[in-house]
Amino acid sequence: MAADDLLLTxxxxxxxAELVDLRVEHGRIAEVGPGLDASPGTTTLxxxxxxxxxxxVEPHLHLDKAMLGEREPENPxxxxxxxxxxxxxxxxxxxxxxxxxxxxxxxxxxxLRRAVTHGTTVVRTPVDVDPTVGLTSIDALLEVKQRWxxxxxxxxxxxxxxxxxxxxxxxxxxxxxxxxxxxxxGGCSYAEDDVEGCRAHLRRVFDLAERFDVPVDVHxxxxxxxxxxxxxxxxxxxxxxxxxxxxxxxxxxxxxTTLAGYADDxxxxxxxxxxxxxVGLVVLPPTDLYVQGTVAPVAELLDxxxxxxxxxxxxxxxxxxxxxxDVLDVTLLAAHTQPFGTRDGLDRLLDRATRGAAAMxxxxxxxxxxxxxxxxxxxxxxxxxDLVVLDSPRADHxxxxxxxxxxxxxxxxxxxxxxxxxxxxxxxx
Numbered sequence: 001m002a003a004d005d006l007l008l009t010x011x012x013x014x015x016x017a018e019l020v021d022l023r024v025e026h027g028r029i030a031e032v033g034p035g036l037d038a039s040p041g042t043t044t045l046x047x048x049x050x051x052x053x054x055x056x057v058e059p060h061l062h063l064d065k066a067m068l069g070e071r072e073p074e075n076p077x078x079x080x081x082x083x084x085x086x087x088x089x090x091x092x093x094x095x096x097x098x099x100x101x102x103x104x105x106x107x108x109x110x111x112l113r114r115a116v117t118h119g120t121t122v123v124r125t126p127v128d129v130d131p132t133v134g135l136t137s138i139d140a141l142l143e144v145k146q147r148w149x150x151x152x153x154x155x156x157x158x159x160x161x162x163x164x165x166x167x168x169x170x171x172x173x174x175x176x177x178x179x180x181x182x183x184x185x186g187g188c189s190y191a192e193d194d195v196e197g198c199r200a201h202l203r204r205v206f207d208l209a210e211r212f213d214v215p216v217d218v219h220x221x222x223x224x225x226x227x228x229x230x231x232x233x234x235x236x237x238x239x240x241x242x243x244x245x246x247x248x249x250x251x252x253x254x255x256x257t258t259l260a261g262y263a264d265d266x267x268x269x270x271x272x273x274x275x276x277x278x279v280g281l282v283v284l285p286p287t288d289l290y291v292q293g294t295v296a297p298v299a300e301l302l303d304x305x306x307x308x309x310x311x312x313x314x315x316x317x318x319x320x321x322x323x324x325x326d327v328l329d330v331t332l333l334a335a336h337t338q339p340f341g342t343r344d345g346l347d348r349l350l351d352r353a354t355r356g357a358a359a360m361x362x363x364x365x366x367x368x369x370x371x372x373x374x375x376x377x378x379x380x381x382x383x384x385x386d387l388v389v390l391d392s393p394r395a396d397h398x399x400x401x402x403x404x405x406x407x408x409x410x411x412x413x414x415x416x417x418x419x420x421x422x423x424x425x426x427x428x429x
Contacts, residue, residue: 006414007038011047011389013379014347014397019049024385027413031381045416047389050408051397053350054377055121055386056327057357060217060254060282060311062319063108063125063144064137068095069316085222085291088318093162096133104140111315112148115325117418119388119407121152122363122377126159126186126217129177131169138177151417155361157184157217163191164201171204178212185209187218189238190231198231206241215250215362216242222254225261225294232258236270239277248278252360254313256281257292267297271304280360281306284313285333287320299338302348309357310334310349327353328401346398354378387411391422 006024013020013032021036022029038044108125115123127137138158145154158177160170178185187205192198202218209216223232235256242251253274259267274281281301288295301308310330314320323329331349335341340349358364358377364384377383391408392400410418 005039005042006385006411007036007042007044008052008387008389008409008411009036009044009046010049011052012050012396013052014350019047022052022379022385022387024411024414027385027415029379029381029383029385032379045409048408049394050392051390051395051400052379053119053388053390053397054354054358054379054383055388055410055412056119056353057122057309057361057363057377058115058120058311058325058327059122059124059252059309059357059361060284060313061111061115061123061125061325062127062314062317063111063123064099064104064127064141065092065317065319066111066315067107068092068318069321071095083290088291089161091318093132096128096130099133099136101136101140101143104137105144108141108144109148111325112144112152114315115327116152116410116412117407117420118324118326118328119410119418120325120327121386121410121412122155122358122361123152124155124157124184124217124361126157126161126219127182128161129158129170129173130160130162130167131173135173135177135180138180138182142181150415151412153363155183157186158182159186159188159217159219160201161188161191161219163188163193163197164204165197166192174208178208178214182214184215184217185212187216189218189220189234190222190229192231195230195234198234199237202234202237202241206245206247209247209250210245215252216247217252217254219255220253221256221258222288222292223258224292225258227258227261235259235279236273239270239273239279242277242279250362251278252280252282254282254311255284255288256296257288257294259296260294267300268304271301271306274301275305279306280309282309282311282357282360283334284311285330285337286323287313289333289337290320290322295334295337297338298334298349298352299340302352307356307360308352309360310352311357329404332401332404343398346401350397350401385411385414391420
């Protein structure tokens with residue numbers, strides 16, 4: 001469907017008892033309410049009393065390393081170090097020797113097709129930069145970003161997974177990636193040989209962010225909950241750098257699984273530091289549970305004012321041998337780990353998978369991790385018309401989530417980009 005003027009009728013919006021229509025003009029929501037009339041030339045789409053959400057957001061999805069699970073050498077499902085961070089990094093480092101532009105693009109687009117079918121309209125993707133792979137993956141993802149523009153918004157992060165000092169030559173590649181137009185500079189705070197090297201790594205990342213005027217996205221504190229290695233206790237350093245450099249609302253960290261093992265007072269202090277500095281935190285339940293057996297305390301982060309989001313992280317590789325790039329599956333997994341088993345709890349998580357994550361990424365006019373700014377990526381007039389209709393007629397959003405309802409329609413900028421129809425015949429007495 002090419003038109004961007006659309007009337008989506010008879011849908012359920014969270015917080016409203018009655019069915020409503022959404023009028024889309026020039027790719028944005030113009031009006032929300034019952035009984036709206038279609039303007040001449042407008043395409044009408046009947047929602048069939050189904051629930052609708054804003055487009056889903058993947059704020060931390062490694063497209064360049066996805067779909068490697070069956071690849072030799074070292075099938076990650078059979079690898080002796082399977083399920084460990086060190087094993088996943090080592091396996092992937094070997095596989096990167098065989099990466100080509102077309103290979104990276106093909107695997108990335110495989111995952112994007114899955115993600116869009118499930119309702120994702122925004123993706124931030126950390127892409128490895130190091131002397132092994134060079135800028136092959138960066139160039140491939142920048143090309144994919146352009147090819148998929150209008151269907152899914154892609155933010156490309158230049159990510160030094162294996163370190164800067166630990167992998168000489170990576171710093172120069174990181175600079176060149178920024179010159180080529182990546183959207184975000186990434187960091188890996190635990191990748192260097194000692195804690196002082198890790199702190200220097202972080203300072204360099206923020207130097208580059210200032211030089212190129214881009215956001216920062218750091219993998220941090222990714223270890224078991226009771227880890228003692230000081231390289232996995234640097235989220236506070238990220239907060240301090242964010243405050244010192246004035247990068248509040250433009251800094252995001254991922255993982256921080258060690259936070260789950262902090263004593264109560266220490267955990268509250270770090271949560272307050274992150275909130276005060278304007279650092280957003282992305283929790284990656286599939287990988288965090290598989291590799292470290294724990295996740296950061298989402299409810300406490302939200303209660304403490306930390307902008308928090310959820311994401312798949314990896315799909316079918318050594319870091320996570322599972323997954324379909326479905327943010328709602330990730331949302332349900334997060335709900336299993338912490339006290340979100342109520343309607344209000346599920347609503348909190350649905351916000352983290354949609355408008356909360358979009359605000360963290362600065363999508364459509366929001367101002368980054370603080371979520372301050374005009375209301376965007378929402379089911380409200382003025383928002384870009386990124387919509388997901390859940391195929392659960394007459395059900396509410398909570399029931400549709402628990403039932404893992406297919407996505408009947410996925411709409412990006414007012415254009416239907418995916419449609420799923422299911423037909424089940426049940427023969428029972």
